[in-house]
Every structure is written in C-alpha cells, then in structure tokens.
Amino acid sequence: xxxxxxxxxxxxxxxxxxxxxxxxxRVSGLAENDFDGVxxxxxxxxxxxxxxxxxxxxxxxxxHIVVVPYFLAAGAHVNQDIPAEVxxxxxxxxxxxxxxxxxxxxxxxxxxxVLDCSRxxx
Amino acid sequence: xxxxxxxxxxxxxxxxxxxxxxxxxRVSGLAENDFDGVxxxxxxxxxxxxxxxxxxxxxxxxxHIVVVPYFLAAGAHVNQDIPAEVxxxxxxxxxxxxxxxxxxxxxxxxxxxVLDCSRxxx
Numbered sequence: 001x002x003x004x005x006x007x008x009x010x011x012x013x014x015x016x017x018x019x020x021x022x023x024x025x026r027v028s029g030l031a032e033n034d035f036d037g038v039x040x041x042x043x044x045x046x047x048x049x050x051x052x053x054x055x056x057x058x059x060x061x062x063x064h065i066v067v068v069p070y071f072l073a074a075g076a077h078v079n080q081d082i083p084a085e086v087x088x089x090x091x092x093x094x095x096x097x098x099x100x101x102x103x104x105x106x107x108x109x110x111x112x113x114v115l116d117c118s119r120x121x122x
Numbered sequence: 123x124x125x126x127x128x129x130x131x132x133x134x135x136x137x138x139x140x141x142x143x144x145x146x147x148r149v150s151g152l153a154e155n156d157f158d159g160v161x162x163x164x165x166x167x168x169x170x171x172x173x174x175x176x177x178x179x180x181x182x183x184x185x186h187i188v189v190v191p192y193f194l195a196a197g198a199h200v201n202q203d204i205p206a207e208v209x210x211x212x213x214x215x216x217x218x219x220x221x222x223x224x225x226x227x228x229x230x231x232x233x234x235x236v237l238d239c240s241r242x243x244x
Contacts, residue, residue, distance in 0.1 A: 023233060074137070074141070101240050104236065110148075114128060
C-alpha cells in the first residue's frame with residue numbers, strides 16, 4: 001500500500017487550510033493508479049501535524065509513503081524542518097518506507113502553470 | 123505590447139528570490155506567443171517592488187500587464203495587498219491596463235503538479 005502525504009505550511013486562517021484539503025481531494029481523484037490513498041499534514045499552525053499525518057497513513061496500511069512538500073521555495077522548512085520531522089517518523093514507523101519528493105516550486109511544470117494562470121485574468 | 127508581471131512574496135534569502143528570477147526566465151521562454159515580455163516583482167523583503175515592476179513594464183512599452191500572484195493561498199497578500207499596490211500603479215500609469223490573474227494555488231493544474239512532484243521522490 002502506497003500513500004501520498006501532502007505537507008503544507010499551515011495557516012491561522014482555516015480557509016487556507018481547507019484549500020489544502022480540497023487540493024488533496026483533487027490529487028486523490030487523479031492518483032488512483034499511483035497511490036492507495038492521499039493524506040494531508042501541516043508543518044505548523046494547523047492539524048494534523050506531520051507525525052500525525054504519517055501515523056494516519058500507517059494506520060491505513062501504508063508500507064510506502066511519498067511526502068510532497070507543498071512549498072514554493074527551498075528554505076529552512078523544505079531543507080531542514082520537513083526532513084527532520086520525517087526522520088523522527090521513520091524511527092517510530094520502522095515498517096514504513098518514507099520518501100520525500102521535490103518541493104512544489106522546483107517542479108518543471110511550474111512555468112506552464114504560471115502561464116496558465118495568466119490566461120485567467122480579469 | 124503585453125507583459126506578464128510575476129509577483130512573489132520575496133524572501134530575506136537571496137537564493138529564494140533568485141529561484142523566482144529563474145522561473146520568470148522559463149515563463150518568458152514559454153510565453154513568446156502570449157507576451158512581449160516577462161518581469162518579476164516582490165511584495166516585500168526584496169526588490170524590485172510591485173510599483174517598480176510595473177514601471178519597468180511601462181518603460182519597456184507595455185500597454186497591457188497581466189499580474190500573476192505567485193502565492194499558494196488566498197490570504198491578505200492575494201486579497202488585499204497586491205490589489206492595493208496594483209490600484210496605486212493604475213492611478214500612476216493611466217495609459218497601461220493592468221489585470222490580476224488567479225493566484226497560483228487556485229490553478230486547476232495544481233493537483234497534477236502535486237502528483238508529478240510525487241514521481242520525483244528519492
């Protein structure tokens with residue numbers, strides 16, 4: 001069983017966190033051939049946190065988790081905080097293999113996405 | 123003459139700002155049929171700011187500018203700060219029409235981009 005765990009920064013505004021949940025639902029709809037489930041976690045300011053997100057995947061039977069950092073830039077959150085949380089979870093969930101993907105902003109499709117946004121101007 | 127102005131938050135880390143400049147170059151390479159030029163501006167913490175970014179487009183002959191907010195969530199930056207800065211620029215550059223596109227996180231391609239990231243896991 002393979003799960004995708006989408007990790008966002010988290011916000012004090014619940015509406016921003018709900019945007020992430022809706023995005024995860026859309027990812028889930030697209031990911032049926034790649035993943036058995038999609039979960040969401042937040043680095044700070046919202047729940048579930050990363051540990052809880054990984055625990056939820058494990059409870060659902062995940063043997064393999066791909067963590068996708070939903071961040072635009074390679075700052076301390078991407079380079080240090082998320083890997084540190086994932087390392088802690090690896091020590092606790094030894095039976096689960098956990099990989100971290102490239103962060104969102106590094107994706108080669110990003111330029112096309114920016115251009116697509118520009119076509120939705122008002 | 124139509125320009126795309128990519129607006130990012132801006133960071134104290136120069137490397138994060140440079141990521142945006144490189145992204146804008148890739149957008150420019152893809153946008154030849156849509157735009158005569160691509161410029162970048164930062165809401166805070168980095169230069170050029172939004173006013174300066176719009177001024178640069180105007181100096182290069184822009185009659186129309188599409189502002190693309192490079193933000194993941196619809197918070198105060200997207201809903202208030204960027205529109206306010208753009209309104210100030212509209213008053214100054216009356217000959218230029220300026221539209222604001224949907225922000226990055228609202229783009230329908232985002233779920234596909236997240237899934238694509240997941241395939242680049244290590």
